[in-house]
Amino acid sequence: MSALNTGRTAVPTQTGVGAAVRTRLRGRRRDTGAIWRGLFFASAIFLVISIAAILVMVGRQAAALFTQVRPLAFLFGRVWAPEHGLYGALPFLVGSLAATGLALLIGVPLGLAGAIYLAKLATPRAQRVMRPAIELLAGIPSVVYGWVGLTALVPFIRRHSGHVTGFGLLAAGVVLAVMVLPTFISLAEDALRAVPQDIEHGSLALGTTRWQTIAHVLIPAAWPGIAAAGILSMARAIGETMAVQMVLGNSPVIPAGLIVPASTLTSEIVLEMGSTPQGSPANNALFAMGLLLLLISLGLIIAVRATRKEATAGVRQAH
């Protein structure tokens, strides 16, 4: 009897406590939710403000240059001689584009081969060795790349080419190619893995070889992703500073060959930023070069987004 009694009284008490706890939890959850939302919102705002501030600051300094130098004379001027009032950035622009192009020319075929190997040919064991190796490649600081380039690659080029120094676009292109490999391989590998197995098996079932399947079905199907990998590698290469500056020779002229000293937008900025007085035309010209780099990167990011959109549209159509 008494057991029944306690049971009866216990039940409503427990529900009462439970309900109270639940209400309290619900209230607290609403409070913390608002706090977190505010925190995330603040972070996002902070991010947007930082980016806007960089754009405004770089843009204002660049605009200051353009009150003294015509934009076209800056963009297409072949001579960089601040002491004579000549602020032509073309040598650096050409150097940047050439070094990047060379890096892609060397890096993309190698990277594509590596991505195909990892995605489709490597045994699980080989993958276990290769993946960390590639991640390690991505983790090496750029100054180390530059140092190796300077002490091994540049003398090697000098010995085998007969040129005086060995500095130049060739050395920069090779160093950059190795530096973009991890980015390119991992993105291209993802793109290749994302191709539906059915398509690959469909090709093999038609009596084609593994190579025919890779070349004519797998790569075309993964193409938007591979293109995006190439563009992101380009963005990485064009913004790279330290390693390039160490092997390029840093001569502010339009390079007449691959093994003559040259210069890039990034290497010129890092070389001269300490030696030009704040607010001087030369200093403003460096900011204008920074703005140019920013705009190039922006263009590349827009290009990547466009290829991504194309890729997802293609996938949606196929299913």
Place this chain on the structure above:
Amino acid sequence: MTAEAMSPLKIVPMVPKVVSPAPEAPEMATLAGQAETDREVEPAVRVRGLTVAYGSTPGIKSIDLDLPERSVTALIGPSGCGKSTFLRALNRMNELFQGVATAGEVLVRWDGQFQNIYAPGVDLVELRKRVGMVFQRPNPFPKSIFENVVYGPRHHGVSNRALLAEAAEEALHQAALWDEVKDKLNAPAAALSGGQQQRLCIARALAVRPDVILMDEPTASLDPISTGKIEDLLGKLSKDYTIVIVTHNLQQAARVSHKTAFFLNGELIEAAPTLQMMTNPRDRRTENYVTGRFG
């Protein structure tokens, strides 16, 4: 589909109709089973003691089965019974999956004599030219309609544009797709409907001129009208090709096949002319399955 057509026991004895010019008509006019007695039944493929194992679990156990030439053989049975594994063993596609081991013989008629496709030194490219495959989901390549159809011939060395165009037209006609796509051969294959994509995949397999075509539930992802078109097509193709089709749909097996093989838990329970399988199976388990008592 009419209620009458839904019953496997009624569809089979139906009198063959003149094939309707409008394939939209949902009734299936093909009655493959009827023609069974008229046909010279000679195997195009003999399977002897075929066992396929994934790791330690045997997927299919010691299967013996003859696949008659120029006719449709349906593989039926509940999910996971080994039908698809058996099918993929016939063109050695199982080997694309890790850890699959195959034993036994699959003898395919090859230049006039039977060749065991699991013998050492067999050229997989040659095998798959002879034994084509259509998958469960349409899997067109991300290329144009034309390039999809000529994919096989092109990679087997045909580069003459006129020859390729001819091959494409012939295969698309055979797959009953030509009239729908002849004006847009350069359009992407992905723009076609699911049913059209599947017929494109059939055309793509036909363009290689195989002897045998394996189909793994080719209508599983299609609507009834597209399914009807593909079933009509199977009737026509079986005049020239040896077709093996995996299906979950007993009515489909009854409508399209001449011979039916019933698989259960990785074993072949019974194989016989479709009419006999559907009306008078020998094994009790087959009877239970075809009458819908399980599965």
